[in-house]
Amino acid sequence: MDIDLPKEANKIRQDIIEMLLEAKSGHSAGSLGMADVFTALYLGGVAKHDPKNPAWEERDRVVLSNGHICPVLYATLAHAGYFPREELKTLRKFGSRLQGHPNRFVLPGLEASTGSLGQGLSLACGMAWALRLDQKRNHVWCLTGDGEQDEGQIWEAAMFAGKYKLSNITQIIDRNNIQIDGHTEDVMPLEPLKEKYESFGWHVMETDGHDIEEITHVLNETKKIFEKPSVVIAHTIPGYGVDFMEWKSEWHGKVPCAEEAKNALNQLRSLCGNITSEHE
Amino acid sequence: MLKENYLDRQKVEMKLARQGFGEGIVELAKKNTNVVALGLDITDSVKTGLLRDAFPERFIECGIAEQNAMSIAAGLSLVGKIPFVATYGVFCPGRNWDQLRISVCYNKANVKLAGAHAGISVGPDGATHQALEDIALTRCLPNLIVLAPCDYEEAKKATLAAGEIDGPVYLRFGREATPAFTTLQAPFAIGQAQIFRGGKDVTIIGCGALVYEALQAADQLAKEGVEVEVINSPSIKPLDEETIVTSAKKTGAVVSVEEHQIYGGLGSAVSELLAKKNPAPMEFVGMPDAFGESGQPEELLKKYGMDQETIVAAVKRVIARKS
Numbered sequence: 030m031d032i033d034l035p036k037e038a039n040k041i042r043q044d045i046i047e048m049l050l051e052a053k054s055g056h057s058a059g060s061l062g063m064a065d066v067f068t069a070l071y072l073g074g075v076a077k078h079d080p081k082n083p084a085w086e087e088r089d090r091v092v093l094s095n096g097h098i099c100p101v102l103y104a105t106l107a108h109a110g111y112f113p114r115e116e117l118k119t120l121r122k123f124g125s126r127l128q129g130h131p132n133r134f135v136l137p138g139l140e141a142s143t144g145s146l147g148q149g150l151s152l153a154c155g156m157a158w159a160l161r162l163d164q165k166r167n168h169v170w171c172l173t174g175d176g177e178q179d180e181g182q183i184w185e186a187a188m189f190a191g192k193y194k195l196s197n198i199t200q201i202i203d204r205n206n207i208q209i210d211g212h213t214e215d216v217m218p219l220e221p222l223k224e225k226y227e228s229f230g231w232h233v234m235e236t237d238g239h240d241i242e243e244i245t246h247v248l249n250e251t252k253k254i255f256e257k258p259s260v261v262i263a264h265t266i267p268g269y270g271v272d273f274m275e276w277k278s279e280w281h282g283k284v285p286c287a288e289e290a291k292n293a294l295n296q297l298r299s300l301c302g303n304i305t306s307e308h309e
Numbered sequence: 310m311l312k313e314n315y316l317d318r319q320k321v322e323m324k325l326a327r328q329g330f331g332e333g334i335v336e337l338a339k340k341n342t343n344v345v346a347l348g349l350d351i352t353d354s355v356k357t358g359l360l361r362d363a364f365p366e367r368f369i370e371c372g373i374a375e376q377n378a379m380s381i382a383a384g385l386s387l388v389g390k391i392p393f394v395a396t397y398g399v400f401c402p403g404r405n406w407d408q409l410r411i412s413v414c415y416n417k418a419n420v421k422l423a424g425a426h427a428g429i430s431v432g433p434d435g436a437t438h439q440a441l442e443d444i445a446l447t448r449c450l451p452n453l454i455v456l457a458p459c460d461y462e463e464a465k466k467a468t469l470a471a472g473e474i475d476g477p478v479y480l481r482f483g484r485e486a487t488p489a490f491t492t493l494q495a496p497f498a499i500g501q502a503q504i505f506r507g508g509k510d511v512t513i514i515g516c517g518a519l520v521y522e523a524l525q526a527a528d529q530l531a532k533e534g535v536e537v538e539v540i541n542s543p544s545i546k547p548l549d550e551e552t553i554v555t556s557a558k559k560t561g562a563v564v565s566v567e568e569h570q571i572y573g574g575l576g577s578a579v580s581e582l583l584a585k586k587n588p589a590p591m592e593f594v595g596m597p598d599a600f601g602e603s604g605q606p607e608e609l610l611k612k613y614g615m616d617q618e619t620i621v622a623a624v625k626r627v628i629a630r631k632s
Binding site: 090092132133134140141142143144145147148149151152153154155156157158159160162163181182185186188189193 | 345366367369371372374376377378379380381382383384385386387388389390392407408410411412415416417
């Protein structure tokens with residue numbers, strides 16, 4: 030593949046910072062943290078999709094259950110070619126196709142309107158069940174947050190997928206350990222998360238959420254599991270790439286001011302200080 | 310539209326509206342392979358079991374998980390299925406309202422949901438299982454059609470109509486076998502009310518099994534010289550504005566009749582309409598802002614004011630208020 034995926038992920042992060050600065054509200058940490066996973070999924074050849082034909086019958090279905098990290102989805106879709114990148118700065122503004130949470134009717138490339146936590150995995154189960162009934166090979170990718178695992182509905186869906194052995198689902202959990210009230214293990218402990226899913230009948234894999242090669246490999250591996258639904262626990266760093274945001278739960282639902290955004294963009298453009306930026 | 314001698318309580322056939330629902334699903338499923346149903350552990354009670362028996366591969370048992378089932382139904386519809394998800398009204402749309410709002414209505418998912426055992430006439434199970442708020446819960450949701458058929462035959466027609474349109478529909482049924490008083494030929498269409506009995510003095514607008522009680526009340530009042538127009542309004546949303554406004558203009562007084570809280574149900578819908586188009590004095594027969602209790606249906610309908618006698622009294626009150 031010709032695309033430099035880490036570079037694409039970095040550009041997506043820069044776009045996210047600019048979008049959030051412009052929007053003045055939204056979720057920074059999760060959006061930045063998931064840029065590598067989204068890059069692998071949409072640009073790394075994992076999900077079958079066609080930006081020129083969003084309604085392609087053979088496409089995989091991607092459901093963003095934790096709809097609040099849609100800045101990373103929007104930026105990735107723009108990079109993939111679903112709509113012009115210039116439109117990214119309309120995020121959350123009146124009349125924009127980039128709604129505060131995804132609306133499938135207004136923007137191409139969205140499978141479901143989401144935003145109320147806990148519902149996306151059930152939506153994905155319904156899609157997967159229907160696709161299997163129709164003997165279709167399309168895969169269903171469902172992205173969830175780790176804080177979202179607090180929702181009871183997630184475990185109802187986990188039981189359902191386990192019962193029906195929905196092997197055409199891969200759930201990707203953004204395991205960044207933060208939610209709005211603080212650290213997930215303080216708010217509502219999730220561990221042992223891997224064992225929980227295993228006991229619900231899922232095939233569990235883990236990955237470094239910032240190693241695109243590893244993410245791509247692990248996600249592709251889940252397509253080869255034919256007995257069980259798969260879940261990939263992606264260990265990510267919230268706010269990845271911007272030092273003052275990393276690991277900070279206060280950045281879950283906050284956006285940078287102009288000065289912070291400038292600082293963040295400098296860090297990203299210099300690849301976290303690894304190269305000297307050519308211009309300010 | 311109505312069967313001969315339908316007013317004879319001894320002779321009128323008693324049938325389950327939910328049976329009409331189940332038979333309607335099977336009829337749809339025979340014509341369209343995309344029709345599927347979700348089971349919520351009371352599959353035989355709510356009659357989705359009929360589809361399970363006819364087409365087992367198109368039946369999905371979800372267990373006691375109404376929230377999951379509602380979102381799964383939305384997911385199924387996003388891949389082209391026409392899912393029917395049914396359980397008791399207190400759980401659907403009661404338990405899974407947020408899933409109905411976002412997964413189904415915001416997505417305009419082609420999901421048909423049914424709340425069975427609606428109303429106080431659920432009886433012995435008591436307050437927890439008597440759905441008396443479901444019309445209010447569904448009527449306020451954009452994109453959702455709300456239907457409350459009056460008997461077996463109409464329930465079947467409503468189910469067929471729901472299956473043939475693209476978009477979410479809520480269907481409401483009671484628990485009891487109730488008079489099957491409408492004919493096979495009686496018309497049914499979403500957005501249409503039917504005048505079951507003409508009259509000039511007062512209009513009764515009802516939905517569900519109580520429409521039969523309204524007809525009984527009208528017959529009783531006719532003997533006292535009061536001419537009651539009885540309108541069956543199974544389509545609560547969209548409401549048949551023309552039929553209702555025309556009747557209210559003619560009679561100048563309206564009584565709503567439903568097995569639902571007086572706040573937020575059919576009566577509220579009618580009064581909102583009349584306040585805009587043709588203000589008229591109105592009385593509301595329904596659950597008087599209270600929770601129910603255990604008892605026989607007739608005992609409860611009498612205590613909480615949803616029987617023939619209460620309807621007659623409401624008609625007299627509203628006539629006295631006519632200017």
